[in-house]
Structure formats: C-alpha cells, structure tokens
Amino acid sequence: MTTPELPDWYAQLPSALDLTLGFEPLELSAERVVGRMPVAGNTQPYGLWHGGASCVLIETLGSIGANLHAGPGRVAVGVDLNATHHRPGRSGWITGTATAIRLGRSVASYEVVLVDDGGARVCTGRLTCQVVPADRPGTTPARG
Template identity: 50%
Template sequence: MSENFTPHLLADELLAAGVPQEIHPMLGRHGVGSLVVKMGIVFTHMSVESMVATMPVDGNTQVTGLLHGGAHVVLAETLGSFAAAFHAGPGSKVVGIEINATHHRGVAAGLVTGTATPIHLGRTLATHEVVMTDEQGRRLSTCRITNMILAR
C-alpha cells in the first residue's frame, strides 16, 4: 500500500468505480486496484449471482484501433475475481488460477459491458463465465475464470 494512502482517497476510488458504500468495508485497504482504475472499469451490479461492469474502448485499444484482447481479459478477471470474493465472504482471499478467452468480434468505440455468472461455487474453487458485449448487446468475447478460495 502506498505511504500516501488515506481512507478518503480510497473511498473516492471505490465510489468512482461504482462500488456501493455498504461494500467498502469488504474491500478493506485494497480498493479496486490500480489496473481497474487505469482501464476505466466501473461496476454497475455486484452480487454473488451476477457481477457486472463497464469499460470504455477509448484508451484500451491495440495498434489497429480495436479494443485490445488483453483488455477483455482484464475486465473478465476483475469481474470473476470480485464475484469469487463475494461468494467466499468477508475476510477470505481469492486468487485466479486459470483464465481463458474466446474473442468473437472486434469493437472500435463505445462502452463494453462484462457480466460474470457462476458456473461452480465451491468451498475452495469458484468458476465464472464472463461475457463481454457491446452497446448493441452483441457478444464480443467469452471468458472462463477459476479462482482458488484461500483460508481466512
């Protein structure tokens, strides 16, 4: 954690990322992470059953002007990891152990929405499917992420 950390700055980061105030204590001193901030990811729904966030294409493109494939994976890993943490509960830690992605179509502008839904919610593993869509609802990519739930 940065030595410049203050609870006020963390609260601002969480609110900017769309995290409801009642969830702030669950994130402790970690916030949403600097990559989430850099990518412009904003949560729009947070629950065990469904984790949804948006990410702008602008600023996250590859050299040809399309959304970078790695940006899809960053969004998927963010959603899957937060969803696994919700399942695991307060005080638990989760770590990603596997992720894969299939890219179905490119996108050059607008906002991408990612939706994580559980495939398996166990005691030690949580697996989610994460689907990214464009503003017209067209599927851009499908990812699957498995997180290991570590003991409290």
C-alpha cells in the same frame, strides 16, 4: 446509471489497473457481477478494443464475485483464465456479465460474457478461483 457501493475490502484495496482502464462496477453479488470499461484508451494499435483489456475485465468481474462468495476470513485467488475473442469492439463501452458456474467451498468459477453497446458478443471467458484462508501467506483478495 447508479454505481453500486463496493464492498469494504474492495473499496480499501486500490487497483491502479482498474482505475487506469476506466472500470465501472454496475451490479455486485456472488452469483452475478456486471461492469464495464470504455473502448477509448483500451485499444490495440489498429484502434480496436484490445484482447488484453477483455482479459482484465473478465478477471476483474470474476474476482469480485469470487471474493464476495469467499466471505469473511477467506479470499479467492485466480488459478485459470481463458478468453475467446469473437469480434472487435470499436467504440463506446464493453460491458461484461460474470455468472457463477460453480460456487463451492474451495473453488469458484464464472462464465463471463462481454458485449458492445449494440449487444453483440465481443468475447467469452471463464475464470476459476481457488478459495483459501485469508491468513495464508501471500494471499490478498484477487483483483482484476
């Protein structure tokens, strides 16, 4: 599997969390972002995939898409995240697909579906980002 080249703005902004959790981007566009994280190292005390890891993966995928949509001179900042956990991840990888629900001038929203290696749905989430001028104080591209 070939990892796509990350956009310059993303590659230049180190995300210690993405690195620590083992995030791997697989497909990148404003309309659809796919990536994965290993279950190993991202578990709760019972050895199952951690719900917080699901939220990180949802936020990371949606934020990448929203910032690709925002384009030059604008950034996307997260304003709402929700997640419904369906079943535990036990081993292998959790793969997420963020699909744009709305790509507007000031708002970008994504539905994110997380599945295990067998294709069983682990979690469903939604991320909404506000698109603002990049020169607005305190804004940097949203990163999961």
